[in-house]
Amino acid sequence: MPSQDGLLEAALDFSSAVLAAVSVASVDHGLSAAQGRLLGILLTREPRMSEVADLLGLDKSSVSGLVARAETKGLVHRTEDAGDRRSSRVALTEEGREAATRLAVDLADRMVPLGSRFSTAHRALLAESLNEAAAALRRTDDSAVEEA
Structure with a gap:
């Protein structure tokens, strides 16, 4: 979906x-x-x-x-x-x-x-957003491993 x-x-x-x-x-x-x-x-x-x-x-x-x-x-x-x-x-x-x-x-x-x-400001925002998303996914993966 x-x-x-x-x-x-x-x-x-x-x-x-x-x-x-x-x-x-x-x-x-x-x-x-x-x-x-x-x-x-x-x-x-x-x-x-x-x-x-x-x-x-x-x-x-x-x-x-x-x-x-x-x-x-x-x-x-x-x-x-x-x-x-x-x-x-x-x-x-x-x-x-x-x-x-x-x-x-x-x-x-x-x-x-x-x-x-992208403008410099948009590149900075994109980099920040991608880093935050990656960190959030790692935290989710770490939680799943701890629960298993």
Whole structure:
């Protein structure tokens, strides 16, 4: 059933367009779509493997394989989590940081048509709204996990 205000359809359409841009850009840089998403996450943090799984929506074994392949390419490395020795964190290598930065620049270039359609004020409002929506969805997902 379609939503009354079209928000669901617009969000799904936007999400699909962004994921398609990430996929194409990743392949253009010799990466899989999942590796491109992984590098994007690691640009701003050094998460635990379980956090990577949550952020990518993958199970832990899939993330282990993804990280192992990225390690083989010299893009990431695992470190022991000082707070929990049973866990490991994932971080970019210098080569990985360079690859992630190139990918981010390429994605920013691909997003120029989006930005050129809006004024500076509208872009700021859109960014704020998207960040709030993502945070709300994460809180909803976290609540569902806690209830299970």
